[in-house]
Amino acid sequence: MSQEQKDQQERAFEIAREFEVDASPEEVWEAITHGTGGYLWPMEAPEPRVGGSAAFGSTVTAWEPPHHLVIRSEDVGFPTQSVNQLEHVIESRDDGRRAWVRYVHSGIFTDDWDNQYDGAGRHTDFYLHTLREYLTHFAPRPVTFATLNGPEVSTAPDAFEAVGRALGLDGDGEGGSAGAAVGAAVGVTGPDGQLLDAVLDFRNPYFIGLRTDHALVRFFGRNHWGAPVGVSVHDFAADADAKANELAWQGWLNGVFSRP
Structure with a gap:
């Protein structure tokens, strides 16, 4: 591979987002440092100092609670990325009753740049939305987290459409919530055909978010990125069981992709 070809593959990226949320700066800080399981996935809390360790072997390069946090890694451990940095800037609004947040994800992708960048940007929007849902409805309650993937057939280009149909959001299933708008109360078909009452808090061709009285259930159309x-x-x-949730939704997801 020529140096020019290598340079074309290794390209820096930056994904920046800003939003306000009905939570204090201190509550946002707690969520991004110790409450990541509530909206992302459980991670090791960063060591509270510049130069301290953080999740996945990264390092804290800015620590100014509750206003500025930067975590950086130059040994990401993925073949498609060589540098990764996450920055949060948090400011008070309405005398501390609300917070303004600027989030910047930057680094270097080393392969398939366009696909990596598109996937990272769209996931960022969904994760930050889930952060706002967590802060608004559930923080600081403890969380039990489960995650799972569908079978190989779920990598097909149209696979995520089947998820909407199985939930009853697109005319099929027993939920009767076809065509529901974001923010609407819906009845969706969950594991074992159980009808679940929820709010459809997010929906686009790539992701679906459901909020029940006690949980955030997130569906990821990662088939769009292979x-x-x-x-x-x-x-x-209080009595949540991670393994039971995993098995129940794994059975549901496997069932979605075993239907004719």
């Missing part, structure tokens, strides 16, 4: 469809469950019930 990976299997995924499901994550952030369960805030």
Whole structure:
């Protein structure tokens, strides 16, 4: 491979988002440092100092609670990425009752840049939306987290459409919530055909978000980027069982893709 070809593959990226949320800066800080299982996945809390260790072998390069956090890794451990940095800037609004957040994800992708960048940007929007849902409805309750992937057939280009149909959001299933708008109360068909009452808090061709009284259930159309469809469950019930949630939704997802 020529140096020019290598340089074309190894390209820097930056994904920046800004939003406000009905939570104090301190609550946002707690979520991004110790409560990641509530909206992302459980991670090792960063060591509270510049130079401290953080998840996946990364390093804290800025630590100013509750306003500025930067975590950086130059040994990401993935063949498609060589540098990864996450920055949060948090400011108070409405005398501390709300917070403004600027989030910047940057680094270097080393392969298939366009596909990696598109996937990272769209996942960022969904994860940050889930962060706002967590802060607004569930924080600081403890969370039980489960995540799972569909079978190989769920990598097909149209696979995520089957998820919407199976939930009853697109005319099939027993939920009767076809055509529901984001923010609407819906009845969806969950594991073992159980009808679940939820709010459809997010929906686009790539992701579906459901919020029940005790959980955030997230559906990921990663087939758009060549990976299997995924499901994550952030369960805030006192008696939540991660393994039971995993098995129930794995059975549901496998069933979606075993239908004719």
